[in-house]
Amino acid sequence: MIELKVNGIKRQVDVVPEMPLLWVLRDELGITSAKYGCGVAQCGACTVHIDGKAVRSCQAHIGEVAGKSVVTLEGLHNKDQNPVLQAWIAHQVPQCGYCQTGQIMQAISLLASIPKPTDEQINQVMSGNLCRCGTYPRIRAAIHAAAANKMAEK
Amino acid sequence: MGDMQTLSRRAFVFGSAAVAGGIVFGAYGPAEAAAPSADGNPLAAGLGPNSVTFNPWVEISPDKITLIAQHADIGQGVGSVQPIMIAEEMDLDPGQFEVRFAGPSPAYFNTGFKEELAPFLAADQSPAAEAARAAALESLRKSGLQMTGGSSTIPDTYEKLRVAGAVARETLKAAAAKRSGVAIADIRTQSGHVILPDGSKIPYVSLAAEAARIPPVLDAQPRDPSTWRMLGKPMTRLDVRAKVMGELQFGIDQKMEGMLYASVKLNPGKGQPLKSYDASKARAMPGVKKILEIKNGVAVIATNSWYAMKAVDAIACEWAPSAYPAEQADHWKVLESSFKPEFLGKEWRTIGDVEAGLKRGKLVEAEYRAPYVAHQPLEPLNGVGLVTDKGLEIWVGHQSPQAVQAIAANAIGLKPEQVIFHNQWTGGSFGHRLEFENVRVLAEIADQMRGTPIKLVFSREEDFLQDIPRQIAIARHRGSVANGKIVATDLQLASTAPFKGLLERMGAPSKDPDPQLAAGTWNVYYDIPNFRAISYEAQGLSPCTTWRSVGASTAGFFTESFIDELIHAAGLDPMKARIAMCNVPHYRKLLETVAEMSTWKGPLGNGRGRGVAFVESFGTPVAEVVEVTATDRGIRIDKVWVAVDVGKVIDPVNFENQVQGGVVWGLGHAINCEITYSKGAAQQTNYNHHEAMRIHQCPVIEVRGLENDPKVRGLGEPPVPPAAPALANAIFAATGKRIREMPFNKFIDFV
Numbered sequence: 014m015i016e017l018k019v020n021g022i023k024r025q026v027d028v029v030p031e032m033p034l035l036w037v038l039r040d041e042l043g044i045t046s047a048k049y050g051c052g053v054a055q056c057g058a059c060t061v062h063i064d065g066k067a068v069r070s071c072q073a074h075i076g077e078v079a080g081k082s083v084v085t086l087e088g089l090h091n092k093d094q095n096p097v098l099q100a101w102i103a104h105q106v107p108q109c110g111y112c113q114t115g116q117i118m119q120a121i122s123l124l125a126s127i128p129k130p131t132d133e134q135i136n137q138v139m140s141g142n143l144c145r146c147g148t149y150p151r152i153r154a155a156i157h158a159a160a161a162n163k164m165a166e167k
Numbered sequence: 168m169g170d171m172q173t174l175s176r177r178a179f180v181f182g183s184a185a186v187a188g189g190i191v192f193g194a195y196g197p198a199e200a201a202a203p204s205a206d207g208n209p210l211a212a213g214l215g216p217n218s219v220t221f222n223p224w225v226e227i228s229p230d231k232i233t234l235i236a237q238h239a240d241i242g243q244g245v246g247s248v249q250p251i252m253i254a255e256e257m258d259l260d261p262g263q264f265e266v267r268f269a270g271p272s273p274a275y276f277n278t279g280f281k282e283e284l285a286p287f288l289a290a291d292q293s294p295a296a297e298a299a300r301a302a303a304l305e306s307l308r309k310s311g312l313q314m315t316g317g318s319s320t321i322p323d324t325y326e327k328l329r330v331a332g333a334v335a336r337e338t339l340k341a342a343a344a345k346r347s348g349v350a351i352a353d354i355r356t357q358s359g360h361v362i363l364p365d366g367s368k369i370p371y372v373s374l375a376a377e378a379a380r381i382p383p384v385l386d387a388q389p390r391d392p393s394t395w396r397m398l399g400k401p402m403t404r405l406d407v408r409a410k411v412m413g414e415l416q417f418g419i420d421q422k423m424e425g426m427l428y429a430s431v432k433l434n435p436g437k438g439q440p441l442k443s444y445d446a447s448k449a450r451a452m453p454g455v456k457k458i459l460e461i462k463n464g465v466a467v468i469a470t471n472s473w474y475a476m477k478a479v480d481a482i483a484c485e486w487a488p489s490a491y492p493a494e495q496a497d498h499w500k501v502l503e504s505s506f507k508p509e510f511l512g513k514e515w516r517t518i519g520d521v522e523a524g525l526k527r528g529k530l531v532e533a534e535y536r537a538p539y540v541a542h543q544p545l546e547p548l549n550g551v552g553l554v555t556d557k558g559l560e561i562w563v564g565h566q567s568p569q570a571v572q573a574i575a576a577n578a579i580g581l582k583p584e585q586v587i588f589h590n591q592w593t594g595g596s597f598g599h600r601l602e603f604e605n606v607r608v609l610a611e612i613a614d615q616m617r618g619t620p621i622k623l624v625f626s627r628e629e630d631f632l633q634d635i636p637r638q639i640a641i642a643r644h645r646g647s648v649a650n651g652k653i654v655a656t657d658l659q660l661a662s663t664a665p666f667k668g669l670l671e672r673m674g675a676p677s678k679d680p681d682p683q684l685a686a687g688t689w690n691v692y693y694d695i696p697n698f699r700a701i702s703y704e705a706q707g708l709s710p711c712t713t714w715r716s717v718g719a720s721t722a723g724f725f726t727e728s729f730i731d732e733l734i735h736a737a738g739l740d741p742m743k744a745r746i747a748m749c750n751v752p753h754y755r756k757l758l759e760t761v762a763e764m765s766t767w768k769g770p771l772g773n774g775r776g777r778g779v780a781f782v783e784s785f786g787t788p789v790a791e792v793v794e795v796t797a798t799d800r801g802i803r804i805d806k807v808w809v810a811v812d813v814g815k816v817i818d819p820v821n822f823e824n825q826v827q828g829g830v831v832w833g834l835g836h837a838i839n840c841e842i843t844y845s846k847g848a849a850q851q852t853n854y855n856h857h858e859a860m861r862i863h864q865c866p867v868i869e870v871r872g873l874e875n876d877p878k879v880r881g882l883g884e885p886p887v888p889p890a891a892p893a894l895a896n897a898i899f900a901a902t903g904k905r906i907r908e909m910p911f912n913k914f915i916d917f918v
Binding site: 144 | 241242243244403404406407408410411412413415416417419420422428453454471472473474476543544545546547593594595597624626627628820821824825827828829830831832835853854855858859860861862863865867868
């Protein structure tokens with residue numbers, strides 16, 4: 014049994030330690046916001062937070078995640094007031110939406126370290142998150158809007 | 168070239184696609200027998216007590232209102248705009264109804280295909296063209312063909328869903344009139360309620376039983392667009408919040424009690440069988456429950472998708488060789504030798520005397536190439552299936568519900584009506600979910616695992632390997648210019664046939680020339696006195712299928728790049744020359760609009776360049792300008808301006824998002840994507856080999872929608888084709904380098 018904390022709740026799973034966190038979340042725990050897109054850290058659809066940092070869950074072996082705190086989009090606090098989620102809705106970013114949970118988790122992490130990113134900084138941090146529908150103009154706009162809202166709150 | 172009447176009127180797809188329904192879905196009975204049920208309502212059978220359905224799109228029970236989305240949502244937003252078209256007329260607000268995807272039924276036949284199936288140019292509104300479209304509509308009605316594709320959702324549903332909503336509204340009013348004794352004329356509706364003159368409100372749901380007992384008001388008329396509350400105005404897509412909150416369940420997220428997980432390894436020589444395999448290593452791996460042999464490969468059943476993928480990867484397989492050349496170089500050789508009479512698809516259009524015209528003035532010749540490209544929506548192919556004594560129940564996101572039934576049934580010896588299909592929200596398609604590999608394979612696996620629900624997920628690598636790609640093509644174009652004008656243009660291309668391939672896999676092979684090989688080649692709207700457009704169909708190459716914008720995705724690049732070469736050879740400005748040559752007034756307006764948006768003033772200099780392209784595809788004309796800068800790190804795409812005419816913009820925010828996405832799709836794949844074969848298998852098996860556009864390459868994309876077209880047009884695909892030629896033309900303007908082959912990064916670096 015491997016024990017980890019997901020969205021604030023202690024969970025135990027009986028899988029091999031090599032299993033990526035992504036598949037523990039999806040198939041063992043039924044937490045589906047983290048998506049399988051590529052399995053090799055090329056698309057970012059599986060992005061979650063481990064101990065506060067954005068991580069590709071397809072690359073994090075569950076054996077190494079044991080004892081750590083995992084937060085998926087489902088587990089974000091106060092979702093209705095979250096400036097990133099609000100901006101994503103206001104700008105109607107999603108088309109198919111499959112990559113967007115990963116985009117959002119990456120954007121939250123970006124804004125936590127750079128509260129008011131430039132386009133160049135957005136490009137650097139978000140370029141690992143693929144969107145096949147091509148919502149990049151809206152992702153950029155939503156991040157700027159979320160940054161502005163966050164600043165206004167402070 | 169302005170004389171539309173001179174165009175060929177011989178039916179092309181017409182024959183093949185229209186009967187496709189009859190042949191593929193023949194198990195229901197011949198096409199004629201299916202016709203009467205096209206007027207039937209498939210919702211009637213499943214209706215609960217005290218409930219009503221007025222038509223195949225509206226269902227009201229005592230506790231809820233359900234609106235049916237007949238077209239599959241593949242990210243393009245039709246899971247939202249279809250019900251909103253009904254809700255607009257019913258005076259329903261978002262949140263007052265549920266949305267359900269349609270099951271298979273001829274009642275949902277796609278009327279929108281009539282535009283593409285009639286052998287006339289989109290801009291041709293002559294009585295003969297309209298008569299052909301009317302005839303195409305009748306063929307479609309008979310076929311009962313229900314399919315999402317060809318940018319047809321809005322053209323198909325714009326009238327019928329608003330009428331469906333109007334019928335529901337007027338019938339609910341009639342029921343309220345009967346109950347209250349008030350004249351219908353004094354009754355109105357608002358926000359899910361019938362409002363009586365005294366101000367009292369009756370919720371629609373409480374009228375369901377009474378509405379079921381009166382005849383529906385079939386002559387109800389949809390309202391004038393000037394009265395719209397939601398349509399045509401910025402509105403929020405119904406699926407946006409659920410997608411942002413991570414609450415929307417895609418097909419891949421479905422879970423069932425007792426479910427096991429499957430993954431597959433199939434012959435990478437697409438369509439060929441398995442010869443032998445050794446699963447001894449896989450059998451001993453963790454989580455593995457069972458190893459299955461299926462028609463063209465092996466499957467692992469496990470307790471978790473990852474266990475299944477790891478184990479299937481460990482199975483050693485020996486495959487029958489591919490039916491197409493093993494090596495990519497030989498694919499190109501076959502194409503090169505296909506410009507011969509025996510491979511003629513069709514001479515689609517001839518004006519004047521091309522050979523004589525080519526002898527006048529300066530001759531320009533160029534060869535263009537476009538490779539195979541994969542679809543690769545981010546949600547890989549998947550599905551959940553359960554086989555019991557009754558048949559197969561299948562949960563999968565797909566654009567052809569009846570074909571899912573037919574293919575799955577055929578795979579395991581069932582009748583199509585024994586397959587119960589539940590469509591799913593999908594993480595993109597781009598044409599991928601018109602094909603059937605996951606459906607067929609899932610049916611086979613579920614059949615061997617009777618009684619156990621099976622979730623099949625393709626690994627990304629397997630999805631790439633089994634992706635039936637976009638057509639590969641070579642164009643050999645010739646033209647001549649004299650006295651500052653284009654005298655002649657001879658457009659010839661050799662290509663694999665994507666639409667015929669799809670029809671064949673659907674069980675309706677066609678002998679007609681593939682009409683998608685005319686798209687982007689014959690529909691040129693410039694005043695060129697001598698013009699010819701010819702397609703050749705290469706034989707024996709990789710199977711190919713429809714890829715967002717299909718034929719025009721390659722031919723649009725060839726034609727609009729070559730026209731640009733002729734314009735430069737004539738010493739003209741690319742924008743001014745196109746405006747001067749364009750012979751359809753509202754298409755010309757698009758070019759003028761995009762010139763104005765970009766403040767086009769000719770060459771920019773200093774390593775900067777702009778290119779323009781105009782392509783009509785699926786009836787929708789689109790003009791794009793791309794601006795680039797040649798930097799020391801390569802070409803940087805700075806900005807794109809797009810003008811689109813869809814006749815009526817129904818969902819403005821999504822309209823902009825779709826156009827921007829189409830431009831990103833067109834640019835990204837033109838820059839860096841191709842599928843090549845070696846040993847019969849695709850060599851690119853993940854996104855690092857087939858990346859398309861990422862955010863750091865994405866330019867600012869300014870969009871304007873015009874509403875001058877006499878018809879309401881679709882938008883999913885048409886923004887794609889002009890993107891690649893506009894970029895190539897911009898690179899030429901900036902660097903003097905003419906790129907005639909995709910992907911462009913084989914010839915020039917990009918930032």
